Amino acid sequence: MRTPIRLLLSALALTLPIAAQAQDTLYFSAIPDEDETRLSERFDKVADYLTNELGVPVEFVPVKSYPAAVTAFRNDQVQLAWFGGLSGVQARMLVPDARAIAQGDEDQNFVTYFIANTKTGLTESDDFPMAAKGMSFTFGAKTSTSGRLMPEYHIREETGQAPEDFFGRVGFSGDHSQTLRLVASGAWQVGALNFSVYDQAVSDGAPEVETARIIWKTPPYPDYNWTIRGDVDARWGEGFADRVQAALIGMDDPDLLTAFPRSAFIAATNDDYAPIETIGQQLDLLE
Incomplete structure (x- = not known):
């Protein structure tokens, strides 16, 4: 009795690696630096763009926290991620041959804004706000x-004290948008956030900028980056990581770029983030 061909194919599929059974989907994620709705609006469009450019299915996978983004990358739940400087370093330390492949043009010289509720009386200065x-x-x-x-890092450098010693009370909002909202409402008197979120x-x-004003800007440093796993060429073919890099650098749709917001993406390497790794180790934020 001849075995039907569909049964033979089914049996064969069970013996093959999952990745070989069908064209792999490339999954990517991003640190949740803003609210989830805005992130999905940004990255679902990026997924469509990459699908068209790479010729493979690409899907965005939202995560709930910065550590969750690093964990998803480490566990191969995502193969590409839009990380911050520190989370990118953390991820690359955990995944052999992972590398930064692109950054926003603005990420070469990123800055943090210190903002204060207007009721504090603090105003913008080139000097660190010691009155805080x-x-x-x-x-x-x-x-x-x-x-x-x-x-x-800059609080310690400028004041000679840990944040907990310099300020009366210290907390963590969870993301930049929330920092802006909380300082604007007066729940916290002072906060620190990504300059691009405030500028946006x-x-x-946004009404929050009326009651939460910039009081100090840090010196520039390298920040956000696209990081890719070191095993993608083995799964999607030789040179795939370079193709992803080229697609990101070639992203010139104003709507896509404005959503980040970035004026353009440029090539990046792991070495670009050596200063972040050094400071992360100094502050004991890297394992």
């Missing part, structure tokens, strides 16, 4: 580069 001593202060996410790592709020005419 004893006030309440919120970072963003605990492993955010622009919302925690670099603000804490100004462009959008």
